[in-house]
Amino acid sequence: MVIAAPSVDFDASRAWALSSEVSLRDEAFGALAYHHGTRRLVFLKSPELVTLVRALGSFDSVNDALDAHVDAPQRARYYAALAALQRSDLLRVR
């Protein structure tokens, strides 16, 4: 469950949001995300990533959310983190 490499299936031009089956619990390091369906626990390893994930639902695309929340040099990292969350089924297309 390490959040790492980008995925080709994750289309950042579309609108995504946290899956309704996922709960987030804030922690000092970021948050724990639990998928009630797959029963998998995933660690979001920075508070900034948690903010971004929570905000996804109010943007028309992932790209817009990244523009608003992340500085350019960090963008690839956050994109990769989101793609990994999507592979774990934590994000859903809206």
Add this chain to the structure above:
Amino acid sequence: MCADSSLRDRFERGLAAPICLTWELTYACNLACTHCLSSSGRRDPRELNTTEAKSLIDEIAAMQIFYVNIGGGEPMVRRDFFELIEYAVGQHVGVKFSTNGTRIDEVAARRLAATDYLDLQVSLDGVDAATNDAIRGVGSYQAARQAMDHLAAADFGPFKISVVMTRRNVEQLDAFESLAEHYGAHLRLTRLRPSGRGVDTWDELRPTREQNRTLYHWLIERPHVLTGDSFFHLSPLGAPLEGLNLCGAGRVVCLIDPVGDVYACPFVIHDQFLAGNVRAAGFGTVWRESELFVSLRDEGSPGACASCGSYDACRGGCMAAKFFTGLELSDPDPECVLGHGEVALAQKVEVRRPVSTSDHSRRVSIPLRTRA
């Protein structure tokens, strides 16, 4: 879980709520396994009642503890067992429970299969009756297999077969894997610790050093086999095993026992690791503020392991295993794969193993009724 080292440091300092919360519903049990970590048998009259149990579930839900590991004793002997698990699931607290299987007949299997967000594991300590029943009692093998048959027939889906690794069953690893495949089940292996009645049987049942090495290599080749992060003391044998590789007691792990006492981990039911009681203070307060848990989250010192090059791999091992074998918490794990635990034990002038402060063993054993 994830072995990232920065995250591991955070975990050592504790979290807002546990990740791995075990709640033993009752000390009552119809079996009397010789290695029972909670010395179960007799029901404790002070057991949390249904109302208290439900308000504890409310608090667990409010703390966003996503799931709870339910055990005992045998949790299914509680009359309100289904009421409680259905209540928990209704509060979005997932339930993973551990059972000896004796109470899973056709009807119970169907009811379990119909409950969402429910995982269960049936305990089995040998692939044949002879090996299993020597530890878990006569008839317990047949009962567990019948439970598995009922679960399969009810289409429960993939349950877990949970095995405590002992000197008698390491040779059966492949056979356990085949059995799990036969049921479409997941195999879960855990470490035998000298806790509860295991204090008395650990010397005779713990795997040999050679067996531990076999087990390590078997696990490395099978990352899909579940271990509950049990075997990280073996990680200095090579590449780290899956998991956090640290003792989570009071940091990410804790136990609520049937009377509401909160201990640092299910394997340390002893006054020395008692943090408080949920009746008095509520679970959240105990978790956040108890002196014991605060001190467990203090920067741990490597103690006698400081000069060992493998400290990063195993963090000195399991606190429970050290405590109940009479070692200091700063000593190496008694099963340290480099042999330092045995040396530490040998160097003690007198090894005093702590005496249980919570024994619910039955004084006479009652024979198990099995459904033929």
